[in-house]
Every structure is written in C-alpha cells, then in structure tokens.
Amino acid sequence: MSFFTKLRDRLTKSSSRIDAGLEDLVSGEAEAAPQAPPTPPAPEPARDVTPPPGADRPAPPAPPSPQPASLSPAPIAPPAAAPKAPGLISRLTGAVAGGRIFDDAMLESLEELLIQSDMGVETSLSVAANIAEGRMGRRITAEELKRQLASEVARILAPVARPLPLYPTKPQVVLVVGVNGSGKTTTIGKLASQFRAAGKSVVIAAGDTFRAAAVEQLQVWGQRAGVPVLTAPEGSDPASLAFDAMTKAQAEGADLLMIDTAGRLQNRADLMEELAKIVRVIRKKDPDAPHNTLLVLDATTGQNALSQVETFRKLADVSGLIMTKLDGTAKGGVLVALADRFGLPIHAIGVGEQIDDLAPFDPEDFARALVGLDA
Numbered sequence: 001m002s003f004f005t006k007l008r009d010r011l012t013k014s015s016s017r018i019d020a021g022l023e024d025l026v027s028g029e030a031e032a033a034p035q036a037p038p039t040p041p042a043p044e045p046a047r048d049v050t051p052p053p054g055a056d057r058p059a060p061p062a063p064p065s066p067q068p069a070s071l072s073p074a075p076i077a078p079p080a081a082a083p084k085a086p087g088l089i090s091r092l093t094g095a096v097a098g099g100r101i102f103d104d105a106m107l108e109s110l111e112e113l114l115i116q117s118d119m120g121v122e123t124s125l126s127v128a129a130n131i132a133e134g135r136m137g138r139r140i141t142a143e144e145l146k147r148q149l150a151s152e153v154a155r156i157l158a159p160v161a162r163p164l165p166l167y168p169t170k171p172q173v174v175l176v177v178g179v180n181g182s183g184k185t186t187t188i189g190k191l192a193s194q195f196r197a198a199g200k201s202v203v204i205a206a207g208d209t210f211r212a213a214a215v216e217q218l219q220v221w222g223q224r225a226g227v228p229v230l231t232a233p234e235g236s237d238p239a240s241l242a243f244d245a246m247t248k249a250q251a252e253g254a255d256l257l258m259i260d261t262a263g264r265l266q267n268r269a270d271l272m273e274e275l276a277k278i279v280r281v282i283r284k285k286d287p288d289a290p291h292n293t294l295l296v297l298d299a300t301t302g303q304n305a306l307s308q309v310e311t312f313r314k315l316a317d318v319s320g321l322i323m324t325k326l327d328g329t330a331k332g333g334v335l336v337a338l339a340d341r342f343g344l345p346i347h348a349i350g351v352g353e354q355i356d357d358l359a360p361f362d363p364e365d366f367a368r369a370l371v372g373l374d375a
Contacts, residue, residue: 018372019371021113022113022145022371025109026099026140026145099142100139100140101137101138102140110128114128120303120341123340127153127336146373147373149367149371150364150370150371153370153371154364154366156336156340157366159339159343160339161361161363164320164348169291170249170253171246171250171255171256172291172292173282174191174256174290174291175261175275175293175294176188176260176261176294177263177293177295177312177315177316177318178263178295178298178308178312179265179308180208180262180263181298182296182297182298183298183324184260184261184263184296186217186350186353187296187322187324187350188218189217189220190221190358191348192227192258193221193355195255196225197225200256201253201255201256202255202258203228203230203245203252203254203256203257203258204218204228204230204258205229205242205244205260206229207241207242207260207278208263209234209237209262210234210235210264215231230245237277238261238262238277239274239277239278239280239281240281242278242281242282243281243285245257245259246281246282246286261275261278272314275316279316292319292320294319294320295309295312295316295320296321296322296324297309297323298323298324298325299326299329299332300329301331301334302329305334305338306334306337306341309338318344320347321346323338323346323350326349326350327352335349336370346361349366
C-alpha cells in the first residue's frame with residue numbers, strides 16, 4: 001500500500017469534515033427562510049354605551065339575524081406548518097443544481113469551513129480569497145472547489161516540505177524536543193529504525209530520564225531495529241547521559257546520534273536550562289552540535305500546536321517539524337497554518353503506530369488527502 005493511499009484512508013476525520021463541508025457548500029439546497037408572522041389586526045375602538053339622559057337603563061341589544069337552515073358554516077383553514085429552520089450551511093450557501101454561483105455568502109461559508117478545520121483565521125481568509133479571485137459571479141462545482149483548495153494548500157506547503165538533511169559529520173546529532181504525549185519517543189524509534197534499514201548506524205540516548213515509560217519504549221524500538229539505546233537511572237542528569245552517548249557514538253563511528261529530551265512545560269525555566277545544558281555539553285565534543293533540532297507535534301492538539309512551536313523556538317533552536325497522529329484527528333488543517341505562519345521545514349508526518357506509518361512529507365499528497373481527492 002502506498003503511503004498516499006494510507007494517508008488518504010487514515011486522514012478520514014479531517015478529509016471527511018472538509019469534503020462534506022465543500023459538498024454541502026456547493027450542492028446543498030437552500031431552505032426557505034422563515035416568514036415573519038402576520039401582523040395582528042388593530043383592535044376595534046370601544047363604543048360609547050353611556051345611556052342617554054333620562055333613560056332608566058340602556059336598550060337591550062338587537063337579536064342576531066337568524067341564519068338560513070341550509071347554510072353550512074364556513075370551513076376553517078388548518079394552521080400553516082411552521083417553516084423549517086435552515087441549517088448553517090444551507091443558510092449561507094443557497095446552492096443550485098450543477099454547482100452554484102460563487103458569491104459573497106459562499107466565500108463566507110468557505111472561510112468558516114477552513115477555520116473549523118484548524119487552518120487558522122489568517123490562513124483561512126487568505127486561502128479563501130485566493131480561491132475566490134477571478135471566480136466571483138461564476139458557477140463552480142464541488143469537484144472544482146476541492147481541486148482549487150488542494151492546489152492552494154499544496155502551494156503553501158511546498159516550500160516547507162524538505163527531508164531531514166544528512167551531513168557527512170559523524171555522528172550527526174539530532175536533538176528531539178516536544179511535549180510529553182506528542183509521539184516524540186515513538187518518532188525517534190521509527191526514524192532510527194528507518195535510518196538503520198537504509199544502512200546508517202544509529203545510537204539513541206534516552207534523555208527523558210524522568211519518565212520510565214519513555215525509556216522502556218525506546219528500548220523496545222532499539223531492540224526491534226538493532227540500535228543501541230543508552231539509558232541512565234531515573235532522575236539522572238540528561239546532559240551527562242548526552243555526553244556519554246556522544247562519546248560512544250564518536251568511538252563507534254556512528255552516523256547518527258538521536259537524543260530524546262523531556263517535554264515538561266509546567267516549568268519552562270527548568271526545561272530551558274535542561275536543554276541549554278545538553279547543548280553545552282555535546283558542543284564540548286562537536287562545536288556544531290546539534291546539527292538538527294526536531295520538534296514533534298501532535299496533530300490532535302489543533303491550534304495548540306502553534307503555541308508549542310512558539311514556545312520551543314524560544315527554548316531551543318528548532319530546525320524542523322514532524323507531525324504525528326494525523327490519523328486520529330479532524331484538525332489536520334493545522335499543518336497548513338503552521339507552514340503559513342512559521343515556514344519551518346516539515347520533514348515527516350505520521351498516521352499510525354507501525355514503522356512505515358511515518359514517511360517524508362509530500363505536500364501534494366497531503367493536500368489531496370486533506371480535501372478527499374484521489375491520487
């Protein structure tokens with residue numbers, strides 16, 4: 001199975017939201033707006049019933065005229081059914097068969113759909129405006145709209161889609177950062193396994209010494225890939241472990257040294273000092289290290305990924321991004337917002353737990369899968 005097929009099949013939450021939204025936007029029938037209730041008749045003015053002077057009492061009212069026996073009462077019309085309240089998409093789109101005219105209401109609907117898909121307000125408005133350019137007042141089909149959206153998304157993503165650069169330096173030091181739970185540890189294991197399969201020698205340093213589960217997970221991946229994993233007792237100094245790992249990697253002539261780090265953001269000052277110390281000690285071995293600082297992001301966090309990039313760019317000199325868990329979220333559009341806002345290289349994306357569920361980032365494949373198009 002190609003990675004695009006896997007991506008398209010597993011990116012169902014994001015693509016279904018956008019795909020269905022675009023279909024509704026273009027081909028859903030507008031429902032009638034509710035009518036205003038009829039204006040009630042003005043009340044009849046009161047008649048003066050004061051008896052004339054000298055009268056003992058008012059004259060009795062005249063009896064009603066008798067109705068002919070053969071006259072049936074007039075039929076009473078049933079009350080009109082209450083108009084059905086239109087849905088959000090229907091109210092905004094007013095679509096017609098075979099596509100619809102691209103108008104201001106449709107543009108507003110498109111903007112709202114993209115924002116709901118976590119592309120961010122600025123990116124959504126820019127993408128919608130580019131799609132609308134030259135199309136206002138023209139009829140557009142859902143298929144055409146999907147292709148235009150995929151083209152806009154791919155245009156934004158193309159400049160940042162870059163593979164992880166490999167250098168002749170041995171060992172090439174890859175520092176991996178990210179919040180706990182982002183998929184950081186699993187990503188290190190997958191990358192190490194893939195590099196090992198490509199003929200590269202790899203050493204892993206389990207630098208998140210405060211989480212025993214992270215260390216155990218890396219050890220499992222190391223055994224699976226035939227890659228040594230250096231560990232230290234729980235609570236040990238991560239910088240000391242990084243120094244020992246650098247020494248081992250240099251002695252063995254390893255191609256890559258991958259260093260896991262803690263992801264505790266509750267106290268940013270401590271984490272910043274911890275990362276700074278790791279960098280200081282490995283630069284005693286190589287002044288240019290780390291050669292890559294990868295930030296691993298969890299796609300299910302949506303717009304929170306933007307604030308994580310802001311934070312880690314201050315904590316560490318982030319050189320590239322990897323986004324995981326795209327198969328478990330309806331917020332895949334955040335990747336577009338990240339590319340548009342920060343312009344950092346996106347090296348790979350993950351759509352599952354298997355080793356081949358992490359692959360180099362292809363902007364056109366991602367854009368087509370995101371909007372529900374086939375290859």
